[in-house]
Amino acid sequence: MEKLKTDILVIGAGPAGGSAALAARRHAVSVLIVERKKNVGRPVQCAEFIPAMMLGELTLGAQGNDKSFIVQQIKGMKTFIKGKLEKETKAPGFIINRDVFDQKIVKEAKKNGARLLTSTKAVSMTPDKTIILKQEDNVSLEVDARVIIAADGPNSRVGQWLNIPPVKRLPGVQMAFALKEKSEFTQIYLEPEIHAGYSWLFPKGDIANVGLGFQKTSQNMQTAVALLKQFVSQFKKRGIIMGEPLSHRAGWIPAESRKKAVYGNILFVGDAAGHTHPITGAGIFTAVACGKMAGERAACAVLKNDLSILLKYDEQWQEMFGRTLNHAVQKRLKMEAEWENFDNIIRSCWIAFRDYYV
Numbered sequence: 001m002e003k004l005k006t007d008i009l010v011i012g013a014g015p016a017g018g019s020a021a022l023a024a025r026r027h028a029v030s031v032l033i034v035e036r037k038k039n040v041g042r043p044v045q046c047a048e049f050i051p052a053m054m055l056g057e058l059t060l061g062a063q064g065n066d067k068s069f070i071v072q073q074i075k076g077m078k079t080f081i082k083g084k085l086e087k088e089t090k091a092p093g094f095i096i097n098r099d100v101f102d103q104k105i106v107k108e109a110k111k112n113g114a115r116l117l118t119s120t121k122a123v124s125m126t127p128d129k130t131i132i133l134k135q136e137d138n139v140s141l142e143v144d145a146r147v148i149i150a151a152d153g154p155n156s157r158v159g160q161w162l163n164i165p166p167v168k169r170l171p172g173v174q175m176a177f178a179l180k181e182k183s184e185f186t187q188i189y190l191e192p193e194i195h196a197g198y199s200w201l202f203p204k205g206d207i208a209n210v211g212l213g214f215q216k217t218s219q220n221m222q223t224a225v226a227l228l229k230q231f232v233s234q235f236k237k238r239g240i241i242m243g244e245p246l247s248h249r250a251g252w253i254p255a256e257s258r259k260k261a262v263y264g265n266i267l268f269v270g271d272a273a274g275h276t277h278p279i280t281g282a283g284i285f286t287a288v289a290c291g292k293m294a295g296e297r298a299a300c301a302v303l304k305n306d307l308s309i310l311l312k313y314d315e316q317w318q319e320m321f322g323r324t325l326n327h328a329v330q331k332r333l334k335m336e337a338e339w340e341n342f343d344n345i346i347r348s349c350w351i352a353f354r355d356y357y358v
């Protein structure tokens with residue numbers, strides 16, 4: 001078996017892993033990224049909205065001005081309750097081509113000297129934390145790394161190897177359709193049938209990403225796809241979207257962050273750390289921001305030969321996002337426990353309403 005040595009091994013080339021690798025490579029350390037998919041970012045499992053402030057978080061060097069991943073601008077968010085428009089909120093942002101976005105970050109990391117192996121899955125970890133990789137043609141590799149960054153998404157294998165409980169997750173499903181009229185607003189639908197979740201319609205040029213995420217319980221036996229189909233037919237009847245689905249997507253959305261994201265020489269980032277917002281399901285911004293923090297701390301720990309520096313990552317992400325994520329977790333618990341009381345609780349459980357922030 002071929003043996004590789006690297007200062008930092010990043011498992012997963014999503015926005016968290018790409019950002020971690022890029023930040024680490026701004027220092028004199030070696031970085032290896034492994035990605036199980038053949039093509040970074042594909043297939044896309046995302047509604048593709050990023051907040052405008054996200055652009056400030058991206059440090060894409062000389063190519064920083066190339067925003068070719070942006071498809072269109074978003075001015076705000078319209079929130080509907082039981083089909084009725086209740087609130088229009090300023091929410092500046094962009095709808096992106098998520099695959100291009102992920103690829104751009106990884107390309108920049110490579111340009112800065114990170115090594116990328118695609119079609120390469122991290123399959124196991126030995127007791128001395130050697131990582132075993134399997135490539136497409138069943139070739140196995142062994143990697144010895146001083147720091148490991150687990151950026152392997154919501155079903156984190158690295159978490160399983162460490163025997164730490166998986167983060168709580170909700171199923172998310174999405175279809176794309178032709179949009180009748182272009183729009184600069186995202187639409188959010190809060191409905192009693194979508195238990196502790198919501199349905200979305202995000203305009204992307206001439207098409208719309210239509211999806212939903214919800215909590216499955218023993219009372220609601222409908223699958224996410226069946227529920228989504230109901231909403232799709234309503235959107236069609238109202239003349240918002242038309243035609244046959246252009247794509248079908250499904251994925252898991254973390255709904256609670258890990259209490260800590262540092263385990264010895266292993267750092268969890270992005271969805272693997274549960275850094276997704278437990279109410280909105282948005283995770284790209286935190287993936288990029290926390291990926292950057294983790295990459296910097298990892299490089300610093302390697303250069304100073306002091307793994308205790310890694311603990312600063314836990315302090316840093318908690319300081320930046322801890323309060324927001326914890327508040328959202330409390331709201332989620334309320335939503336899940338009191339959903340039967342939909343009319344009374346819904347405004348205090350969705351970010352567009354003042355009551356949410358109380």
Ligand SMILES: Cc1cc2nc3c(=O)[nH]c(=O)nc-3n(C[C@H](O)[C@H](O)[C@H](O)COP(=O)(O)OP(=O)(O)OC[C@H]3O[C@@H](n4cnc5c(N)ncnc54)[C@H](O)[C@@H]3O)c2cc1C
Pocket residue numbers: 011012013014015016017034035036037041045046047048049050120121122123151152153154157172173174211249250251252253269270271272276281282283284285287
């Ligand atoms: C339906 C849906 C819609 C969403 N819409 C939005 C949205 O509009 N806006 C938003 O901000 N967020 C959205 N999210 C959440 C967002 O997609 C995630 O928060 C984001 O992708 C997190 O990035 P990440 O890098 O942590 O994980 P990922 O993007 O999941 O990347 C993890 C990578 O690790 C790779 N990997 C996994 N295991 C291994 C292994 N063993 N070896 C090697 N590679 C491995 C995977 O192939 C993947 O490429 C949505 C999620 C879903 C499911």
